[in-house]
Amino acid sequence: MKQDIEAVNVPACFISDHEGFLGSIKNLIEDFVVTEIDISGQQVKAAAATEASGCASSCGNSTAAADCKDYSNSSTSQDADVSWESGADVSLPSLESFDLGVILGQSVSEELEQFVLTLRDKKPAGLELSLGSFTDKYQRANVHRAVRHRFPFLMTVTIQPEIRVREDPDYRELSQLVKDDEAEDFFRFIDAKVRGSSYTFGPDDNKEHRTAVHHFLNRKFGKLVETKSFSDQGRTSISVRLRERGRPKKRTAEERKEEDIYTAFTLCKENLETLEAISYMAAALGVLPSDFTYAGIKDKRAITYQSMVVKKVSPQRLREKTSEFERRGMRLSQVRSVSEPLRLGRLTGNHFDLVVRNLRPHRASDTHSSGADVHTRLAALVKEAVENVKTRGFVNYYGPQRFGSGQGVQSDRVGLALLKEDMVNAVRLFFTPDDGDDPQSLAKRHFLQTDNAKESLVLMPLSKARERLMLRALNRYGTGVDGCTQAWLSLPHSMRVFYPHAYCSRVWNEAVAHRLSTMGHSVRQGDLVWMHGGSEKTEAGETGAAEIHVVTDQDEQKEVYALEHVLMPMPGNTVKYPENSMGTWYQERLSRDGLADCRFRVSGLKLNVPGCYRPLLALPHNLSYRLQRGDRKQDSDSDPLALTLNFDLDSSCYATICLREIMKCDP
Known part of the structure; x- marks a missing residue:
């Protein structure tokens, strides 16, 4: 059930006991393709492919995948209507x-x-x-x-x-x-x-x-x-x-009409973050980034397809800019008029195509066999692994992307500081650099050493939007408590709330690992489960409290529920916790971080973390695979094998976590 090597971000608990295999992913950007699945269950790429070859042509015949970092479990705090x-x-x-x-x-x-x-x-x-x-x-x-x-x-x-x-x-x-x-x-x-x-x-x-x-x-x-x-x-x-009718100037009929225009399109991007792509498009179109809406954030190191809607831009004007966008690694298709913006989380899930290269067995002794024997052994390992996960699913951990990349401070530590309303420490953690002399790390290191936000801003790369927004605010308001608060407020709400959610996601991962290691794979009294016939999620990927049932002793004895029904709460101010030893575990875990009395609200930053319920297990849908030889022109028994995987996941599930269960290692 456990691997010897514990991952930095994700506990090494598994559901199946197959052996797995080694391999590498993300060798090439063409090895990772993620395609959004809309609320009608259709892949957005399917329609786009008929209109323009776009990014698909750049993929050649490769099939690959990347993780989709949907923030569909991220709840935004909104002010109530007031008179x-x-x-x-x-x-x-x-x-x-x-x-x-x-x-x-x-x-x-x-x-x-x-x-x-x-x-x-x-x-x-x-x-x-x-x-x-x-x-x-x-x-x-x-x-x-x-x-x-x-x-x-x-x-x-x-x-x-x-x-x-x-x-x-x-x-x-x-x-x-x-x-x-x-x-x-x-x-x-x-x-x-x-x-x-x-x-x-x-x-x-x-x-x-x-x-x-x-x-x-x-x-x-x-x-x-x-x-x-x-x-x-x-x-x-x-x-x-x-005033109801008051305006500083009279708008023309054309301007009034333009305010109500919404244009939808499918965006294919390569090696770009979603927010970075939006920033480029907004500048070219003469609108603000807030005029763009989308269902989920996609990975940078991938080829991704997703739906978007832009306000105040007609389809004709958007088409006029497509050649300019292509030079930035973005291709637009399915451009059309719609009547409303998109909402975050308004998707069914994502389809993944990924390639795992350089396959080899975990046991070094197996690699000393002849090439043909190694291939035969790998084929058996892959078949067993894929069939197990297809049937039993995988532990639904939040993936490493949730916590940030590199050797710097993880996002969950920043989130913990924000939940404790320690604004200055949160800023300094945010600017903790990775090892190395890349421009971003140099700029962060300079800020921590000098407290000079203006000089650090000059050093910070233009592509680092979050860091530059923070440094501008710090330069303007200072680096004290008030200045650091203003720095966090300079980020859009969706960026600010990411960090407390990262902390809560870390606690969720640890809770699941503790639950599996101490209580096993059976459903126990006090667990939280879906109500029978009530397993619907909201568009944000969350489950309401009205749908939650606490497992009784009778339920446990009669084995009414299976592990796939079990929900684990992500901490927040509206969730209930399991009524067994896991409830105590949550209390102790939060107390250890100084959050025993936390309200999961940061009023100074307009942040509210209500929490949600996340299924303990996830199941890939439409899973298929294919083994093939390496890319050499002449196949030989010594060529390494590559594994192509194709599957669908529900929103907020991570492809690397699914692959981790298959391979029994961090890919």
């Missing part, structure tokens, strides 16, 4: 994922950063900076929106086709009445123009001062907003909301 009388704010869309370095170019982006520092330090009157010329009107619109969101105290002015920036005098006037961070957040609120949204300033018990703020807001923005004071727990604050 105007409550004085609470409606959440505004996060635009921080937009990288000005992508659309402006690195040199102009750095020049803009320096311009901002000069404004802050010296406050010279009339100072302006040219951002360059932009002939495409969509690019100009994108520059305006992104710059104003990043630096709300700036005005952007178009002198076609040039865009210039200078300090906004309205901002300067407001910043003399309220705190700088409140002024910035208010201008972001104004610029976002989210219908029904509101913004609340901090408590202000000085009536004369509140009156001055009211007068300023009504004088400058009276056609757009309305203001009111309200009391909460003895403190008085000013709240501002957008």
Whole structure:
């Protein structure tokens, strides 16, 4: 049941007792192909292949696979709807994922950063900076929106086709009445123009001062907003909301129509992260990354096919950019109009095609036989392994990708620091470098040694979007507690919540290993299982508490349930834990990390971790395999064997974990 060598990220507990074999994966990018399966059960590549050869042509006849890192178990926290009388704010869309370095170019982006520092330090009157010329009107619109969101105290002015920036005098006037961070957040609120949204300033018990703020807001923005004071727990604050019909400018019929356009497409990408691909497309189309929606994140080191929807871009305009995208390793097909965006987790699963090369037995003595004997032995090992997993499945661990790659600090340790609300330590863990002198590690090492975010930003590669967003915020707000909090807030919510989920995933993996090693493969009293006839998951891959049943003594005696029905909770604030020794294990495990009283909420970062229930076992569907000789032109008995595997997995299941059960080692 256990291997001698324990994996760094994944406990070495297995369900089957076959011998397995050795081999290597990810030798070539063509060895890994992952294709999303939509909610109707269709592979998105199947339709795309009829329209354009795309990435499929670059694969040749190879069949391969990669792990799909769907965040379908990642629950996003959303603010509840509130009334105007409550004085609470409606959440505004996060635009921080937009990288000005992508659309402006690195040199102009750095020049803009320096311009901002000069404004802050010296406050010279009339100072302006040219951002360059932009002939495409969509690019100009994108520059305006992104710059104003990043630096709300700036005005952007178009002198076609040039865009210039200078300090906004309205901002300067407001910043003399309220705190700088409140002024910035208010201008972001104004610029976002989210219908029904509101913004609340901090408590202000000085009536004369509140009156001055009211007068300023009504004088400058009276056609757009309305203001009111309200009391909460003895403190008085000013709240501002957008008028139902108020707009700062009249939009044309074409602009109003464009706001409601949604265009769907199938994206094939090679050696690109999903968010990196979106950043490139957003810059080229003149929209924001938040205008793109998708069902799941896919691996970088792979050829992947997935569905996407982009807002405010017509199918014709998207097709016009396809040749530009191809130069970045992205191919688009099945471009068509749709009526709504995609939602995270809205997929059935993923289809994997993978190649394992250089097969050999675990036992060194077997390799001393003749080539033909070794091949015969390997064929028997592979058949036994594949048939076992096809029948019995595999332990449904979260894969190594969940915890990060390289020798640096694992993502779960960052998540633990965030759950403990230790923002400074979380930032320093985030910037822990790998061994080596690659540019990213050098930049991280420089930051930890000097605390100089500005210099580290110059060293950080442009492709490292998360690190660059964090460094920009640290440079702007400092490296203290407040600055580190702002640095985390600079990341989009989906990125921030990844780290607490990584910690919870680590605990889940350890819980499953403990459950199997101490309680065996039988269902025990107190285990949590699917309700009979109630094994439906939500679109996010989670199971609601109403579907959970606690196994009784009678259930255990009559063997009503099998191990495949058992669920293990991923820690959070809405889950129940097993009512047996595993419940105690969870309590002790969380206490050991200082989370005995954890609410699994980080209010300062707007993070909520409700938890979920994950099946202990996963089963591959439509599993097939083929053994073949190596790639040499003339086959010989000494050629190494390669194994081609094809199978489907439910969303949030990892192909490398399935392969691990087959091979009985970390591939």
